[in-house]
Amino acid sequence: GEDVEQSLFLSVREGDSSVINCTYTDSSSTYLYWYKQEPGAGLQLLTYIFSNMDMKQDQRLTVLLNKKDKHLSLRIADTQTGDSAIYFCAERGRGSYIPTFGRGTSLIVHP
């Protein structure tokens, strides 16, 4: 089946930029998503990008999509301690209702 891969952990200093990377295998991926999960909470949609886009910016968040390499990244500028959470990458193939999620990257922000 299709797969989404993420590194498990990322540690950054407060005020630095964080870059969380994701690779996927589904060449028909149409929509790609980034979710944030804080401890004890559900998944919150941060942003999404359509496969015909290369980049999307939303305040401190920048999403880059490289379709050729099937690589998606999420950059968080000026990372704060409140950004500490698990970040999930997900993709949805053409014609499917079902998204495929990565296992999540734990972002740890230290002072």
Place this chain on the structure above:
Amino acid sequence: NAGVTQTPKFQVLKTGQSMTLQCAQDMNHEYMSWYRQDPGMGLRLIHYSVGAGITDQGEVPNGYNVSRSTTEDFPLRLLSAAPSQTSVYFCASSYAQGIYGYTFGSGTRLTVV
């Protein structure tokens, strides 16, 4: 408030008991789904539905049943609880095949002893 509502938030069951986890959404989403989240395993799809009266199995359906009699509700039934079903369960819904993303509930933390 619009969104996905899951009840209960916490539940402890004894092995062999049955129970129903409730999920309701008020956004008229046609797609609804159930996931379980276990440490190191990410999210695993249990069952999903693309509309009222239509359900299908996901990656880990054994031991669980679902039904979708209305657009709003998608209950998950544990037939005979086992310790291996100790997990956090999330319900998610979407509109138009998820083109604007999937909305998740806040989860049900289930412990089977």
